[in-house]
Amino acid sequence: MQIGVRQPRVRALLARLLEAGLHAVDPAAAVRRHVRRAGIRLHVGRQRHDLREYSRVVAVGAGKASARMGMALEGALGDRLVGGLVVVKYGHAAPTKTIEVVEAAHPVPDQAGRRAAARLLALAGSLTPNDLLFVLLSGGASSLLPAPAPGLSLRDKQQATRLLLRSGATIQEINTVRTHLSAIKGGRLAASTPARVVSLILSDVIGDDLGTIGSGPTAPDPTTYKEACMVLRRYRLWQAVPTRVRSHLLDGRRGMHADTPKPGSRLFRRVQNQLIGNNSQAVEAVARAAKQAGLRPLILSSTLTGEATGAAREFGAIAREIASSGRPVARPACIIAGGELTVTVRGNGTGGRAQEMALAAALEIAGLPNVWIAAFGTDGTDGPTDVAGAVVDGQTVAHAARAGLNIASALRRNDAYPFFKKLDRHITSGPTGTNVNDLYLLIAL
Template identity: 50%
Template sequence: MPSPRESARAIFRAALAAADPRRAMRRALQRDGDQLRVQDRVYDLARLRNVFVIGFGKASATMAQAAEEILGDRITRGWVNVKYAHTAPLATGKIHLREAAHPLLDQNALDGTQKILEILDGATENDLVIALVSGGGSALLELPSAGVSLDDLRALTDALLRCGATINEINTLRKHSSQVKGGQLARRARQAQLLALILSDVIGSPLDTIASGPTAPDATTFADALNVIERRGLRGEIPASIVAHIARGARGEIPDTPKTGDPIFARVQNVIIADLTIACDAAVETARQLGYNTRLLSSFIQGEAREFAKFLGAIAREIDASNRPVAKLTCIVCGGETTVTLRGKGKGGRNQEIALAAAIEIAGMPNVVVLSGGTDGTDGPTDAAGAIADGETVARASAMGMDARAYLANNDAYNFFQPMGDLLLTGPTGTNVNDVMVMIVG
């Protein structure tokens, strides 16, 4: 059997492989000549004038590769916005990739969104638009509402990340400060058929939340957005232009996002092609093959990263002391997306923070390993997917002159793990289905 550290890495790699976008696209798109079957719907390619491809998200370049492999001879043209360094080689030359920033917006995202809208504006009822949607799409597809600037949206995103807002709260405000989110991209597609192929990075895969739901009905309202502002105390933290716009909407002065039952969705098909469940199931299967008594604890993990780490530590101690709830050798698999409330000025991400906080909780337990990684290969504004820790991590760090608790207090997990060689460095993976956490108790 591989060492616990090697096992944890192998289990994480299996999760990544299961969520590969090209594999997911081939599962979703079944082509037989001019017949393209997607679930229970068949598109007759011979009757279509054009097939356009648009995309936005961290995994959308890899999805575009698969689209070319399956439909390359029928694609008219396309435009895909991707995160910097998340590109992929495209063979046909018909689909243009535009790199842009994530999680904070830049001008490239806005310029690329205008190109996507130009394609939609030219599409007719005889055309099919295929939208490749993945996590990160909220930042990579954007056209601000009237009176709202790029700098305003940047300030909004920064304030939301700093206050520890949930992904649902973030998306509620994004949708109501935008002209493309919350079903508004589908509205812009007009008469064309719209097929959205979605790689989900949101717990439970709600269509209205992934990438801020540009092709799905929106259940949130301007009133909901205003409530988030009040609940999080954001009136003095976000630009006045956004507060004013949302307040106008809450008073009914601006049309809200399209809701369930809007006729625009009659010509829209939204399909989840891969999500966290697939990744976690693969991790569990690999752990069992390696000989571990394995449990999927939950694929709905949310909340503060360091609090989740305390929970993992408590489970590790219970297993070590009593072989409950699972007997050793044990592997616990979790999935989800935690948040970090920034208290310091260090460098890191939620997965690195989980690993650092867990290292403190399992200190002195050399038989325990915790790995936490983002399936997109990037955790926060760093080049690491996450980190790996064990019961000796804190002692090793102390011998190197590092105080684990001080680094955690400063949200500086990256600079803690880097000199120890314990960062999880995968590079951009081409996929994005939330985070996977692996704990081994030997």
């Protein structure tokens, strides 16, 4: 991991903390903790399965961590796993033996994802009630499994997705729309197969709502066509989305399309949705590592939401309070938060929510000595960039001025990436193989 901090001690400390968080949510280890085989007995969480009852065991899935999840499942099931297919973001593949790994685009879906989703649905549909289907889900699954509903094209979904991602809508709101434009999301994957379904889920969603993670392909969906229409109107996107999207949602609202399977449906009696990891585990691991390093850790939240600039103001206020009064915790301190921030895109720059938060935080802590704020995407990619995040300190504003950079201007353009690249303040990890939202750290020494 490369961290753009000049002080070797602080650079090593940040690496130690972030790597501790990643280790705690390693997807392969999470699968091994929750799936155990003892001969013909298979334990998944608290449920038991007799493998003699199943003719075939197959695995499908999608998400940035799904390949590593697949590797661990192969190890747990051995020769009982006869095949499978998972879809990962480009660059996030891992070496599997039985499960085929396909790469596709994220966050805007592409034709590779569409073809993979069609193959995945066909495989699930070919199974029988005597088969067992594992579904491996992690962050990114929604974009990686584009299966447009009848009458819609991939281009329609791409345009709608781009507009939603730039609008400032929450992931729950975005997925409400995407679910109602899809043939696979919102419980429809479970409905497509007669097999017994066991989903292993690594959460990248605040509150771990199973219907939101990957748009819940094996979970009941409480949202409706009406709510999908309301989201587009709330963010003034109704006239901007393709005509076929509007028509499809309106027809669904009139009852012309069957809605997604709802809570209480008999369908889900043969579905086990097993959560295997989340952001809270990463946050707690960072806190333990901070304490071991001699810092006083304080977990602020593992459910941080809202605009990135707003979170930056909160972190800045805490940093100033620590500097002036030693509250809420005295130096050496480590304030930790996890969650998923949003950015309402108004400019045409390049960046991501973690870099945007760090950029805004630089203004808030300007002049404070021995204070650093780091923002890090646990999947190793922040927005459409090749970095995981960025780190700033009390001297970042001064360094930027000497380099001819204007932070306020970069924020207006949503252009954090080139700013941090010029200052060498990025955090670069490459694909981490996991995805549980973001980590935000404030260190005061």
